Amino acid sequence: MESDRYFTKMSVSEFETYIKNLRVARTIITLQQHHTYNPNYALFTGNNHFELQKGMQNYHVNELGWMDIGQHFTIFPDGKILTGRNLEYSPACIYGQNQNAICIENLGNFDTGGDTMTALQKEAIIRVTAAICYKFSIPVNTDKIVYHHWFKLSNGVRNNGAGGNKSCPGTNFFGGNKVNDCEQNFIPLVQQALSGQTNTNSYTILKYVSVTASSLNVRIGPNTSNSKTSDREPATYGAILRVYAEQNGWLKISGSKDHWVYARYTDDVIRATVNADILNVRNLPSVNGLKIGSVLKDTEVFIYEERDNWCRISVEEKWVSKRYLTL
Incomplete structure (x- = not known):
């Protein structure tokens, strides 16, 4: 791995270890796929990963007014992955669809006639998608793995590309940007990458809560006298947390570790399906x-x-x- 002030660059194998060990309080339900369009392959020199990522961050913050770079991860033509926005924050990638999501930006223009995806980037996209789905128990289907093209720009309503949509992640992204293209050409590759892997997490979720504080510390025990966790960021406003136990006004938000938050700064929410x-x-x-x-x-x-x-x-x-x- 290699890091600068803002981002960390890693190989696919390093990413798989990284995401497996990462602690994230925010509940993740969906995974978004995008292409950057600009910057594209012509701007990638083979060693300017950090410069391009910093350029995107500057544009998102200074031109669009966002709090940080929009995406959580960027995958480059050489198969390297750079971290982006803190995973405890929702991305800024699909209008109205960012809550409980992770956003991947794949560097390049994958519209027909644009960049031809390298084999290294293709492998990285598949393996990174599989690793994230495994980590967060995201079903590998087109309800949970989504393309930006499927959502109308003006209001974020999913219309599967019927009109008023961007082409993102590209009309030639793994054979096309339609739902059927994803089902035929991308989903099977992710499923194959996950073949033989089973997430055996059997911890029972007691309930879900929403964070009402701007930043909510996570501690190693159910008391303010306990230290803050060293391997997990504070939870942020609006984040949905999984609760595994309650004790004296505190909520345990990890199934495997003693990680607790003060219940006073949360509200109960109920998970539902349309x-x-x-x-x-x-x-x-x-x-x-x-x-x-x-x-x-x-x-x-x-x-x-x-x-x-x-x-x-x-x-x-x-x-x-x-x-x-x-x-």
Whole structure:
């Protein structure tokens, strides 16, 4: 591994070890695939990984006004991987779809007529995707592994590329950017990479909570006298945490280690699945509320508040009818 002030560069094998040992409080449900488009292969010299990553960070922060670089990881043409945004923060990559997600940017322009993906980058994308899915128990399907192209730019609604979409991750990304292309050309490669691997994590999740503090320390015991954890970042506002045990007003957020947070700075939430083909999202808990988006069948959401058979599914005012949710 090699690091500068902001980022760490690693090989695929190093990444697989890194992600396996990483402790992340935030609940991860989906994995996003993107291409950078610019920078592309023409700007990659073979040894300017950090310069290109820093350039993207500068653009995201200074031009777009984001808190940091948008993606969690960037995969380069030589198969090297660079870390990006802290995994305790949601990415800034698909409008309205970033909560509970991890974002991968694959350096290059993979539209037809653009860059031809190298074998090293192709292998890295497959193995990194497989390692992340294994780590966070993400099902290897097109509900949980998603392309930016499937979501409308203006409102983040998933329309599978029907109109008003970017081409990202490219019209020639593993044979195409449509759902069917992913199912035929990408998903089987990830499944093959995971062949024979079974995540045997059998820890029982007691419940889920949302962090209400801007930064919530994780300690090695259920008391403020216990030290902060050395191998885990604080949880951040709005993050969904898994709770494995409760003790004296504290919540254990790891199945295998004594990692605890103070319950006072959390609110209980309920995990649910959309059972309607298309479920409207409104800005008020009423059919008179303005429609501000929609979610598709089998989408997983978290309920922050219930009011008159309506459920708020975000820290923001985003409401759906409880009738169309399976808890």
